[in-house]
Amino acid sequence: QKEVEQNSGPLSVPEGAIASLNCTYSDRGSQSFFWYRQYSGKSPELIMSIYSNGDKEDGRFTAQLNKASQYVSLLIRDSQPSDSATYLCAVSESGSARQLTFGSGTQLTVLP
Amino acid sequence: NAGVTQTPKFQVLKTGQSMTLQCAQDMNHNSMYWYRQDPGMGLRLIYYSASEGTTDKGEVPNGYNVSRLNKREFSLRLESAAPSQTSVYFCASRDEKGDGYTFGSGTRLTVV
Numbered sequence: 270q271k272e273v274e275q276n277s278g279p280l281s282v283p284e285g286a287i288a289s290l291n292c293t294y295s296d297r298g299s300q301s302f303f304w305y306r307q308y309s310g311k312s313p314e315l316i317m318s319i320y321s322n323g324d325k326e327d328g329r330f331t332a333q334l335n336k337a338s339q340y341v342s343l344l345i346r347d348s349q350p351s352d353s354a355t356y357l358c359a360v361s362e363s364g365s366a367r368q369l370t371f372g373s374g375t376q377l378t379v380l381p
Numbered sequence: 382n383a384g385v386t387q388t389p390k391f392q393v394l395k396t397g398q399s400m401t402l403q404c405a406q407d408m409n410h411n412s413m414y415w416y417r418q419d420p421g422m423g424l425r426l427i428y429y430s431a432s433e434g435t436t437d438k439g440e441v442p443n444g445y446n447v448s449r450l451n452k453r454e455f456s457l458r459l460e461s462a463a464p465s466q467t468s469v470y471f472c473a474s475r476d477e478k479g480d481g482y483t484f485g486s487g488t489r490l491t492v493v
Contacts, residue, residue: 311486313424315482318481357423357424368426369424369482371416371425373423
């Protein structure tokens with residue numbers, strides 16, 4: 270069974286610090302990798318996608334992918350209290366439906 | 382507003398009752414998905430539909446059935462609800478141009 274593992278947390282960082290979220294996956298055939306943010310009581314929203322090895326930056330967010338190590342991470346720079354949420358790592362299978370397998374999430378709290 | 386619409390938002394059922402969760406998207410997406418989310422377990426795939434007229438089982442299909450009524454609508458049915466089906470249910474659809482999902486707002490189901 271395909272698995273996606275995340276550091277379980279919870280993770281607390283002070284405002285302005287860098288938050289680092291990590292994820293490993295079991296299926297070497299995985300094609301695409303995503304980070305979703307989920308506020309309490311809300312639905313997940315996509316914040317980053319990454320498809321090839323290396324770094325991808327979008328504003329304060331940087332996703333990092335290492336397919337050889339089956340590892341994907343998300344860095345949040347200059348963390349803000351509004352970043353406090355659960356972050357879900359998701360991995361896409363190949364095939365027409367490309368269904369996502371999600372990790373259990375890491376709860377991040379940014380302390381003012 | 383364009384997106385994924387789920388109904389109802391909340392539901393309480395008695396053990397053994399049946400109900401259908403409705404989902405509709407107006408983005409002309411081919412692929413649609415049903416997930417359940419339980420505390421500490423992330424999102425788990427129940428069923429998915431790669432295109433109109435096709436459905437496939439996901440990770441946790443037991444106790445559920447689905448219908449892809451047309452390209453817009455994908456419903457999830459609980460024939461005989463059990464307390465183990467108490468969860469938050471999310472419907473999602475996927476843009477063919479990318480891999481990111483758009484999620485509905487969720488249905489909070491309690492089975493007593």
